[in-house]
């Protein structure tokens with residue numbers, strides 16, 4: 001094998017190759033160089049993010065990122081390692097992991113977590129290093145062109161572009177707290193939310209929707225989409241507590257799928273905690289097909 005070196009990430013110069021690495025390791029990913037760079041820059045200082053890339057023949061073949069979960073208490077760190085499929089089983093992942101773990105240990109967090117799509121090699125890599133499964137999500141795919149259910153005309157559904165982003169943020173923050181997770185989100189700062197969602201290059205302002213009840217947004221479904229890739233990702237769906245169980249999540253998701261079908265998107269991915277019965281029920285009704293598990297492993301520090 002050509003010699004492999006590990007160096008610091010250079011976000012601007014590496015953006016295209018880093019996005020390619022993500023697409024190669026998780027083929028349902030929705031990203032590109034501009035989107036990746038925008039989101040990377042949105043990560044706040046308090047995350048104390050550490051990034052290294054493995055390079056062979058001038059090409060990024062792997063990467064590690066580690067830092068504190070910045071919407072949480074600062075008690076939990078996350079660690080992620082990616083290696084291109086054709087460069088696996090040569091020690092690249094182990095070398096990157098060791099560097100990331102060293103950084104994680106320096107952060108003073110109580111626990112480290114790592115999310116990845118479940119696979120035999122991935123699970124044995126993690127368990128051999130002392131990690132255990134803490135929770136899991138169902139990964140599901142939908143071809144939006146196959147959805148036949150008609151939207152309920154009684155629900156006032158409007159594209160995100162026509163809504164006040166403060167309202168979308170309010171529902172996102174409020175309902176994210178009700179989503180099953182290892183660590184509850186404490187607060188999502190509005191400006192940071194705009195950076196991560198509203199201003200992201202692949203955030204679909206016309207393909208994301210809110211349901212309005214008595215003049216206020218009650219339910220949202222946020223879609224990231226790349227017409228170039230022909231793929232979308234359902235980033236988040238939430239209905240405020242007092243409006244649940246009346247079909248609002250179904251209505252906003254139906255609107256996103258109809259937009260996607262009309263805009264060249266042939267696949268939408270969504271990931272939902274395996275215990276999130278209402279969200280899984282909505283997705284089943286829309287025709288999402290489960291196709292794997294995205295697991296979150298944890299290591300006590």
Ligand SMILES: CC(C)(COP(=O)(O)OP(=O)(O)OC[C@H]1O[C@@H](n2cnc3c(N)ncnc32)[C@H](O)[C@@H]1OP(=O)(O)O)[C@@H](O)C(=O)NCCC(=O)NCCS
Nearest residue numbers: 178179237238239244245246247248249250277278279281
């Ligand atoms: C998931 C969530 C968005 C659903 O919103 P909603 O507006 O109440 O959803 P709807 O009324 O459109 O549909 C709810 C469906 O769940 C079903 N459901 C509700 N509770 C259920 C339960 N405990 N077990 C099984 N099914 C359940 C309902 O019967 C309905 O299905 P149906 O249309 O086939 O009858 C809402 O509960 C929420 O905001 N949760 C917190 C945030 C979250 O977890 N978001 C998902 C992130 S991936």
